[in-house]
Amino acid sequence: xxxxRLIIFSDLHYTxxxxxxxxxxxxVEQAEPILEKLIEKINNTKELDAVINLGDFIQATKYKERDxxxxxxxxxKCQRIKYPFYTILGNHELKLVDSxxxxxxxxxxxxATYSINIKDYHLLFLGTNxxxxxxxxxxxxxxxxxxxxxxxxxxxNSNKKIIIFSHFGIIEDKDLMSNYWAYTEYxxxxxxxxxxxxxxxxxxxxxxxxxxxxxHWTKTLNNNSINCYMLGSLVENINNDNIPxxxxxxxxxxxxNLEVEEKHxxxx
Numbered sequence: 001x002x003x004x005r006l007i008i009f010s011d012l013h014y015t016x017x018x019x020x021x022x023x024x025x026x027x028v029e030q031a032e033p034i035l036e037k038l039i040e041k042i043n044n045t046k047e048l049d050a051v052i053n054l055g056d057f058i059q060a061t062k063y064k065e066r067d068x069x070x071x072x073x074x075x076x077k078c079q080r081i082k083y084p085f086y087t088i089l090g091n092h093e094l095k096l097v098d099s100x101x102x103x104x105x106x107x108x109x110x111x112a113t114y115s116i117n118i119k120d121y122h123l124l125f126l127g128t129n130x131x132x133x134x135x136x137x138x139x140x141x142x143x144x145x146x147x148x149x150x151x152x153x154x155x156x157n158s159n160k161k162i163i164i165f166s167h168f169g170i171i172e173d174k175d176l177m178s179n180y181w182a183y184t185e186y187x188x189x190x191x192x193x194x195x196x197x198x199x200x201x202x203x204x205x206x207x208x209x210x211x212x213x214x215x216h217w218t219k220t221l222n223n224n225s226i227n228c229y230m231l232g233s234l235v236e237n238i239n240n241d242n243i244p245x246x247x248x249x250x251x252x253x254x255x256x257n258l259e260v261e262e263k264h265x266x267x268x
Contacts, residue, residue, distance in 0.1 A: 002119045004253040007042055007083075008165075010054035010213030011233035013092065014074050017061055025180065026216075027235045027244045028059050032077075033267050034234050034244055039080055041265060048083045049118050052125075054213030054231060055090025055167030064096040072106050086116070088125045090167045090214065091139040100129055113146040115153050121208075121253065122160035124153060126198075128167060140168055141193045147201065154205050161253065164210040168192040170199065171210070171221040171228040179215055190215045202226065209258045211249070218247055218262060229260050 014031040042051055057074040060067055071093055078085055089112055093103045100112050112127020129143045142150075154162065169176075169191045176187035183189060192198065202210075203224050210228040218232040231249055232238065238245040246265035251258065 004049050004119060004121045004161075004251075005047060006251040006253075007045070007048060007051045007248060008054065008211055008231060008251060009038060009052075009234055009248040010167075010231045011056040011090070011216060011235070012053075012074065013056055013059040013233065013235050014070055015059035015061060016066075016070060017059070025237050026059060026233065027237050027242065030244050030267060031059075031235050034246055034265055035074070035077060037267050038234070038246075038248065038265050039078070043080075043082050050084045050086060050123070051081050052123075052165060052211075053078070053085075053087040054165060054211060055088050056092045056213065056233075057087070057090070058092050060092040060095035062096075067093070067096055068102065068106065071103060075106055086123075086125060086165075088112070088165055088167055089127050089139075091128070094128065094130055094139040097130065100127065111146075111149075113142065113149055115157070117157070117160065120160055122157040122162045124150065124162065124164050126150070126164065126166040128192075140189075140191070142198060147194075147197060150198070151201055154201065158205055161256070162205055162207050163253070163258075164202065164207060166192065166210065166212045167214050168195075169212050169215055169228075169230065170195045171212075171223045171226070173219075173221055173230075176215075179217060181216055199223065208253060208256065209260070211251075220260075227258070234265070 012031050013026045013028050015028050058070045115124045131138045131141050207226045216233040216236045219230050221228040232247045236245045250261040
């Protein structure tokens with residue numbers, strides 16, 4: 001079996017609007033240059049199999065067309081990556097749209113939840129949907145249709161080494177309320193709302209690892225021997241020093257061994 005090597009990044013939060021109270025924590029004015037630097041770094045890296053974004057290309061504005069334009073701009077910029085590039089939807093891409101299809105059209109994707117095979121590895125990307133019945137957490141769930149797809153997809157590919165990618169958190173974290181962005185009871189704004197339904201499916205299989213964004217911190221969680229690697233935001237002002245965190249993962253998988261190296265991009 002051949003090795004698998006991935007570069008994973010998350011939560012770029014690009015916007016062409018000026019800073020506000022929220023974006024002082026997210027150094028959005030540095031999103032574009034830090035992405036440029038990361039793409040340069042990626043393209044100078046040898047023997048990568050894929051590059052993956054865990055969602056939130058943009059910082060949502062008050063205008064849908066502006067958001068869609070910003071998504072398209074960053075998507076087009078990522079086409080300069082010389083390796084296969086894959087992305088999933090975050091809450092900011094979906095904040096103002098009526099359906100995730102409006103964003104998927106930009107990516108050329110038919111579905112938000114999809115999977116690919118690379119060598120002997122199976123990569124499953126979990127797409128979120130717009131739930132109009134729950135305004136508070138309207139983008140934080142996987143549809144019943146997608147849950148059925150996940151069931152069948154994993155059943156068919158159970159003989160492969162499986163890796164999962166999600167924007168929202170899936171594994172419970174006892175320290176979640178200490179997260180800067182935990183502004184609802186129990187930090188539910190940071191978690192996938194129907195994660196129990198998802199984990200009921202995932203726990204039936206040997207999962208090499210789960211990678212999640214959204215929470216803007218970098219740490220490892222565990223559930224029933226499944227490691228979940230939380231990845232911080234590229235632009236988070238994590239130390240309140242006006243320097244973006246620039247964090248990304250360089251992942252090497254060798255059979256059942258998954259090594260996750262935390263790295264940082266600096267633009268100054």
